[in-house]
Amino acid sequence: MVSIHSLSYFVLLFVVFSCESPKKVTGDKHPNIVYILADDMGIGDVQAFNPDSKIPTPYLDQLASEGMRFTDAHTSSAVCTPTRYSILTGRYNWRSTLKNGVLWSDSAPLIETERSTVPAVLRTKGYHTAFIGKWHLGWDWGHDADGNIDFTMPVTHNPNDLGFDYAYGHVASLDIPPYVYVENGQVTAMPIDSTQSEDRYGWWRKGITAPDFIHEDVTPNFFRKSIAYVEERSKEEKPFFLYLALPSPHAPILPSPEWQGKSGLTPYGDFVMMLDDYVGQLMAAIKEAGIEENTLVVFVSDNGVAPAAKIDELIAKGHYPSGIYRGHKADIYEGGHRVPFIAKWPKVIKAGSASAQTICTTDLMATCAEIVGYQLEDDEGEDSYNLLPLFSGEKLGRPYREATVHHSDKGAFAIRQGKWKLAMTAGSGGWSFPTPEDVEKIDTLPPLQLFDLSNDPREENNLQAKYPEKVSELKALLTRYIQDGRSTPGAPQDNDGEKIWEQLWWMRL
Structure with a gap:
């Protein structure tokens, strides 16, 4: 522990x-x-x-x-x-x-x-x-x-x-x-x-x-x-x-x-x-x-x-x-x-x-x-x-980012929005247990992991089966970010290399 x-x-x-007024960027x-x-x-x-x-x-x-x-x-x-x-x-x-x-x-x-x-x-x-x-x-x-x-x-x-x-x-x-x-x-x-x-x-x-x-x-x-x-x-x-x-x-x-x-x-x-x-x-x-x-x-x-x-x-x-x-x-x-x-x-x-x-x-x-x-x-x-x-300490009244995408050494994806994090892999996607090799041997782990980081910052409880709507929502947002070539407002852009590669397995289904 x-x-x-x-x-x-x-x-x-x-x-x-601070409860003081936010500092502003001033001067030339x-x-x-x-x-x-x-x-x-x-x-x-x-x-x-x-x-x-x-x-x-x-x-x-x-x-x-x-x-x-x-x-x-x-x-x-x-x-x-x-x-x-x-x-x-x-x-x-x-x-x-x-x-x-x-x-x-x-x-x-x-x-x-x-x-x-x-x-x-x-x-x-x-x-x-x-x-x-x-x-x-x-x-x-x-x-x-x-x-x-x-x-x-x-x-x-x-x-x-x-x-x-x-x-x-x-x-x-x-x-x-x-x-x-x-x-x-x-x-x-x-x-x-x-x-x-x-x-x-x-x-x-x-x-x-x-x-x-x-x-x-x-x-x-x-x-x-x-x-x-x-x-x-x-x-x-x-x-x-x-x-x-x-x-x-x-x-x-x-x-x-x-x-x-x-x-x-x-x-x-x-x-x-x-x-x-x-x-x-x-x-x-x-x-x-x-x-x-x-x-x-x-x-x-x-x-x-x-x-x-x-x-x-x-x-x-x-x-x-x-x-x-x-x-x-x-x-x-x-x-x-x-x-x-x-x-x-x-x-x-x-x-x-x-x-x-x-x-x-x-x-x-x-x-x-x-x-x-x-x-x-x-x-x-x-x-x-x-x-x-x-x-500058502005009170935004909203999340600063719509969502944030994470990426592992092996190329596995996750997307974070608010308290929710959806990992598009069954394990670590990296070097800790369960590695991709461990996942192949175990063969019983769900292909996705959904965590509520506000209550589970240690990522111990996979909630993907309990909240399928949240899984679908986050997966759709991640897919849009990938397809649009951007996650900020603006004209769509192209990604380099293959359009759908191995780690985008859910987009091949």
């Missing part, structure tokens, strides 16, 4: 807004925007979201106390690549050609250069835009006559071609070679050796490695680069957008020596503490640069905690990285995609506020467009909703 006081979590189900100067994306961090890892967390996160807690905490925030997918696609495009990931899983190191780019992105939109309004971190959306390496990557050749179809003025990072996760940095389309140092780690926590696959690519220093390096970028750009009149996509606390789990053993749990706990401290350093840099008041900072994870964190060992020590929620990374259950989401913008957001509205990581596009006065076309941000009314 999860040792979390139920009262603490039921409080999170209500919107907490657009805000700087800093978007920090953690990798494989669970909602239960941050004490601001889980008071019973055993991992101290003082700087993330401070960020929450100075901004707004979203207690019902979701990534569009329960794994890495798809979530990153949706953040930058405002479009559900399954509308792309990638219908399940993630990209690899030499995969073709997922975002077409013709598709509108958040940085491209912001550049039209005078922003300087930067990407620092883990890309994991594919780019085009140069290849020699034998088909091997030629690291002397320019990298094309890279973040610079998708709206970023400056780009520095690596191609995928820190356990996927090649291990090189690419800066503005050029490899920063020629790989001359191969490295591999078989450490239980800090393992990575064998692969060619550049001399300036030190696995243990990648996360610190990205923060150093980000702090330097903030210090430099704060001196300019032009506003900036920084997309800091961290490779941590995803495996390899590599806390620096000064953090090892600090959590009293496992290396994963130490790694989360290290990340938290670096977030504090970045926030301090923003404050010291004198731009805190009109800088929007968003912190979110790309999906739930991963099994590589050794979840059972954490639980044995009293720490529940998914909080009260079922499942973890890759799953259609809440633990796969319900994530910590914090927004701070002193000029607009009331400190210490919270929202229980359901939001999604697709919402960055429409939010940024509204902030800068950009009118989205019908083929831009098809699944993106503007967060500004929530930031």
